[in-house]
Amino acid sequence: MNIGIIGSGNVGGTLGRRWAGNGHRVVFASRDPGSEKTKKLVSEAGANARAGKPSDAAASSEVILIATPWDAAEPAVRAAGSLSGKVVIDATNPLLPGLAGLAVGCSDSAAERIAKAAAGARVVKAFNTVGANIMSNPVFGGGKVAMFYCGDDAEAKMTVGGLIAELGFEPLDAGPLQQARVLEPFAMLWISLAMRYGYGREIGFELLRR
Amino acid sequence: MNIGIIGSGNVGGTLGRRWAGNGHRVVFASRDPGSEKTKKLVSEAGANARAGKPSDAAASSEVILIATPWDAAEPAVRAAGSLSGKVVIDATNPLLPGLAGLAVGCSDSAAERIAKAAAGARVVKAFNTVGANIMSNPVFGGGKVAMFYCGDDAEAKMTVGGLIAELGFEPLDAGPLQQARVLEPFAMLWISLAMRYGYGREIGFELLRR
Numbered sequence: 512m513n514i515g516i517i518g519s520g521n522v523g524g525t526l527g528r529r530w531a532g533n534g535h536r537v538v539f540a541s542r543d544p545g546s547e548k549t550k551k552l553v554s555e556a557g558a559n560a561r562a563g564k565p566s567d568a569a570a571s572s573e574v575i576l577i578a579t580p581w582d583a584a585e586p587a588v589r590a591a592g593s594l595s596g597k598v599v600i601d602a603t604n605p606l607l608p609g610l611a612g613l614a615v616g617c618s619d620s621a622a623e624r625i626a627k628a629a630a631g632a633r634v635v636k637a638f639n640t641v642g643a644n645i646m647s648n649p650v651f652g653g654g655k656v657a658m659f660y661c662g663d664d665a666e667a668k669m670t671v672g673g674l675i676a677e678l679g680f681e682p683l684d685a686g687p688l689q690q691a692r693v694l695e696p697f698a699m700l701w702i703s704l705a706m707r708y709g710y711g712r713e714i715g716f717e718l719l720r721r
Numbered sequence: 722m723n724i725g726i727i728g729s730g731n732v733g734g735t736l737g738r739r740w741a742g743n744g745h746r747v748v749f750a751s752r753d754p755g756s757e758k759t760k761k762l763v764s765e766a767g768a769n770a771r772a773g774k775p776s777d778a779a780a781s782s783e784v785i786l787i788a789t790p791w792d793a794a795e796p797a798v799r800a801a802g803s804l805s806g807k808v809v810i811d812a813t814n815p816l817l818p819g820l821a822g823l824a825v826g827c828s829d830s831a832a833e834r835i836a837k838a839a840a841g842a843r844v845v846k847a848f849n850t851v852g853a854n855i856m857s858n859p860v861f862g863g864g865k866v867a868m869f870y871c872g873d874d875a876e877a878k879m880t881v882g883g884l885i886a887e888l889g890f891e892p893l894d895a896g897p898l899q900q901a902r903v904l905e906p907f908a909m910l911w912i913s914l915a916m917r918y919g920y921g922r923e924i925g926f927e928l929l930r931r
Contacts, residue, residue, distance in 0.1 A: 612827065612828070612899075612902060612903075613827050613902075615827075616826065616827040616906070617822065617823050617825075617826040617827045617906070618822070651929040651930070651931045652929075652931070653863075654864075654927070654929045656929060657926075659910075683914075684918065685910070685913070685914065685918060686913060686917065686918040689822075690913065690918075692822060692823075692906070692909075693822075693906045693907075693909045693910040693913060694910070695906075696826070696827070696902070696903045696905075696906030696907065696909075697903075697906065697907055697910050699902075699903045699906075700869075700895070700903040700904070700907050703895070703896060703900065703903060704893075704895065707896065708894065708895060708896040708900075710928075710930075713930060713931045714928060714929065714930050715928075715929045716867075716926045716927065716928060716929070717864070717926065717927045717929050718920075718924060718925075718926060719861040719862075719864045719866060719924065719925045719926070719927050720861070720920075720923060720924050721861045721862070721923045
């Protein structure tokens with residue numbers, strides 16, 4: 512699969528490296544594809560990765576991951592050009608400064624705003640509920656970390672469910688895109704436990720069933 | 722411990738029966754303590770349980786559980802009289818009709834509103850994140866369901882942490898009362914998975930650590 516990564520911080524970098532390692536062709540989007548940071552990322556990700564302008568990353572990929580800070584997400588989506596028909600994975604969280612909470616939610620979500628900004632795109636919310644360290648390895652002894660995803664396009668969700676499963680998560684369909692209104696606060700729970708309330712970043716949730 | 726239960730539906734009924742079974746003295750609050758429903762509940766809960774008016778339940782208990790529907794919660798708190806100094810466990814979720822989402826949150830929470838309505842009370846948010854069926858038995862094979870609690874009074878939180886642990890949950894301190902802004906959406910995630918998106922009610926989250 513051709514995967515474009517918009518936002519190559521911890522989350523975008525980790526997922527891009529792992530997907531490239533799994534054999535997907537990954538384009539790391541950068542306004543300056545020749546920058547040292549981008550070159551380093553591409554070299555770490557190996558032969559399946561390259562750098563490109565955001566519009567190039569978007570045009571050449573069936574699947575585009577948005578993993579920028581929230582305040583950069585809507586401008587980045589617009590800078591990418593038309594995403595109509597693309598599978599867009601929204602991994603952002605609309606965090607307030609100092610991780611004080613969420614700037615969007617309950618009656619709205621970052622994902623719904625992304626979907627509005629990316630007219631025609633098949634947006635799936637995913638990869639927002641744990642830190643990049645868990646994305647590196649979501650297996651804890653006998654337990655598998657749950658990765659929820661939600662969206663309004665069944666085929667796009669199947670694609671994203673596969674990308675989740677291949678990284679070792681348990682992919683869990685949480686319903687339509689509007690469910691981002693609960694998945695974004697769920698991310699805030701992980702973030703606040705990990706960063707503020709003493710649990711540290713090596714935590715994750717497993718869904719138990721009986 | 723003397724525990725008053727305000728709201729004796731599935732959640733309040735289950736917790737009251739279990740705590741009475743564990744040896745606590747439980748008062749089920751009812752505007753009509755002689756009603757058939759209340760008498761049945763008290764008889765199921767055994768010798769440690771009785772019924773009482775809300776003001777009686779509150780006055781005679783160190784710990785008061787609020788487990789009413791959200792639209793009844795603030796009036797019920799006011800009807801209970803002074804809760805100053807009491808440990809008040811808020812197990813409510815501000816659900817919109819049809820489980821469509823949360824009516825309060827992100828920049829506010831049911832718990833913070835309860836705390837405002839119960840002047841001087843030491844409010845702890847807890848028992849809102851899973852269904853009553855899980856409260857009956859939070860153990861799944863080898864896994865224990867996580868029960869988060871949050872509040873601003875350390876001693877009240879210790880008390881509630883103990884009440885959580887004795888039921889078989891893993892008690893997890895999620896920080897100050899404002900964290901109800903993420904625990905209420907977390908509850909919405911459980912509710913939506915269980916009731917709308919095909920997972921059923923026999924699910925729970927375990928916190929994995931490494």
